[in-house]
Amino acid sequence: MTDYRSRSLWLDGMPGELDPRPRLPGAADVVVAVVGAGFTGLWTAYYLKKADPHLRVAVLEQEIAGFGASGRNGGWCHTTFPGSREAAAKVHGRQAVIDQQRALFDTVPEIARVLEAEGIQARFHWGGQLDLATTPVQLLRAREAAAYERSWGFGEQDYRLLGAAEMRARLDVAGCLGGGYTPHGGAVDPARLARGLADAVERLGVTVYERTPVTAIEARRADTPFGTVRADVVVRATEAFTAALPGYERHVVPIYSLMIGTEPLPDSFWDQIGWAGHEVFGDFRHLIFYAMHTDDGRIAIGGRGAPYHFNSRLDESYERIPAVQDRLGELLRELFPGIGDFAVTHRWGGAIAASRDWATSVGLDKSTGLAWAGAYVGDGVATTNLAGRTLCDLILDRQTALTGLPWVNHRSKLWEPEPLRWIGVNAALRAMASADDVEARTGRPSKRASYVKKLIGG
Numbered sequence: 001m002t003d004y005r006s007r008s009l010w011l012d013g014m015p016g017e018l019d020p021r022p023r024l025p026g027a028a029d030v031v032v033a034v035v036g037a038g039f040t041g042l043w044t045a046y047y048l049k050k051a052d053p054h055l056r057v058a059v060l061e062q063e064i065a066g067f068g069a070s071g072r073n074g075g076w077c078h079t080t081f082p083g084s085r086e087a088a089a090k091v092h093g094r095q096a097v098i099d100q101q102r103a104l105f106d107t108v109p110e111i112a113r114v115l116e117a118e119g120i121q122a123r124f125h126w127g128g129q130l131d132l133a134t135t136p137v138q139l140l141r142a143r144e145a146a147a148y149e150r151s152w153g154f155g156e157q158d159y160r161l162l163g164a165a166e167m168r169a170r171l172d173v174a175g176c177l178g179g180g181y182t183p184h185g186g187a188v189d190p191a192r193l194a195r196g197l198a199d200a201v202e203r204l205g206v207t208v209y210e211r212t213p214v215t216a217i218e219a220r221r222a223d224t225p226f227g228t229v230r231a232d233v234v235v236r237a238t239e240a241f242t243a244a245l246p247g248y249e250r251h252v253v254p255i256y257s258l259m260i261g262t263e264p265l266p267d268s269f270w271d272q273i274g275w276a277g278h279e280v281f282g283d284f285r286h287l288i289f290y291a292m293h294t295d296d297g298r299i300a301i302g303g304r305g306a307p308y309h310f311n312s313r314l315d316e317s318y319e320r321i322p323a324v325q326d327r328l329g330e331l332l333r334e335l336f337p338g339i340g341d342f343a344v345t346h347r348w349g350g351a352i353a354a355s356r357d358w359a360t361s362v363g364l365d366k367s368t369g370l371a372w373a374g375a376y377v378g379d380g381v382a383t384t385n386l387a388g389r390t391l392c393d394l395i396l397d398r399q400t401a402l403t404g405l406p407w408v409n410h411r412s413k414l415w416e417p418e419p420l421r422w423i424g425v426n427a428a429l430r431a432m433a434s435a436d437d438v439e440a441r442t443g444r445p446s447k448r449a450s451y452v453k454k455l456i457g458g
Ligand SMILES: Cc1cc2nc3c(=O)[nH]c(=O)nc-3n(C[C@H](O)[C@H](O)[C@H](O)COP(=O)(O)OP(=O)(O)OC[C@H]3O[C@@H](n4cnc5c(N)ncnc54)[C@H](O)[C@@H]3O)c2cc1C
Pocket: 035, 036, 037, 038, 039, 040, 041, 060, 061, 062, 063, 064, 065, 066, 067, 068, 069, 070, 071, 072, 073, 074, 075, 076, 077, 078, 212, 213, 214, 215, 237, 238, 239, 240, 241, 242, 245, 257, 258, 259, 290, 302, 349, 350, 351, 352, 373, 374, 376, 377, 378, 379, 380, 381, 382, 383, 384
């Protein structure tokens, strides 16, 4: 039996057993077959069944619900625009981009509403997001971020600058110079959300088959070792695992993001640093980190720094890299010098997915019945909710405000074949990391990171 608990702090903390649900018993016929029981697949199934309780919907999951990124992430339920606003505006106009951003803001109250309505105990704290600045260059970037939001018509109620004292009153980080704050975000236990959603869709009449790998997705069918599922619509909700599907090898690249979780920290520490609002927080460096204060008094912190693996390979052994995860521990000591000795009880990781132009998309090809959503580049916790609602409207052939948003039916170019892909992606990852070193050395903003973003089309 696979040890699912070892794959993240969140899966480890799930109450009850993680025994897989039954596999697909044989060939089946449904109206909608969803491949993947992460947030994307489960939100899609949820909204479909809510809209039409008679619809026959099946979810096919290779492991268990929440096995992928949805059960392992940083718990940031946040609303970053899924791609480049400028690129989307060129095609769809400025107002469409603003509409998409507002629709993303709406995901946070919508998730809160469903958690309440379905009785899902996902330890959700709607505390917003803190973007800390700990160097003058980062402070400059915070000001630019606020000015950028204003230039798109988003006001103080959407994003505002905090002075050092105001920031410290929320979260006392060493060397804090201030930063930015948005209320459009919260912290959630992602495994509880994913597994709670799986239970909720089952209650609505969706069949969730676990330990059922889909070996190929074709027009109106999903093949598995246990039989073929025929469906009017097949939803590909496989995110970083997509590259393993025949025909989809170059759609996205999987990039590992690694995390650690501390033991529960003493009250004296929390008294010292505050963080009572459970805001999610990061800062303005290029090699990002993301941190959250868990319900049981731990810090979960993650970051990039892991390499891209040749041929988009995924492997459990890539989920633990001591150098990267030890650095996250050191970062906690830098941010919170008063933290004292603490044990790191969990080390884990998972892959995020990026398309060639760094844009997320959701769509349905009516001629083949193939639907998809993904390439969230590490920003999928809230965005998947919007994707699920949008897929629901597309599948039910409803023309709504959601089906007109810029990311709908967006097609990204394919990634280059290997070895170009490996060379390019790793060079870009290294450049992002070294941009921080350049800034630390010179005290000036590095152009390297924005140059890399341009090169990859983001
Ligand atoms: C370490 C880490 C930290 C992150 N932190 C954050 C964060 O703080 N905030 C944020 O917004 N986003 C974050 N993300 C990204 C976020 O978790 C994802 O964008 C989101 O969970 C994607 O959901 P999904 O359902 O599309 O994909 P997944 O959750 O990966 O689900 C895909 C599912 O499909 C199944 N599957 C794949 N292939 C097949 C197949 N062939 N047959 C059957 N089943 C299949 C997989 O087993 C998996 O369960 C993070 C990701 C990682 C890895």
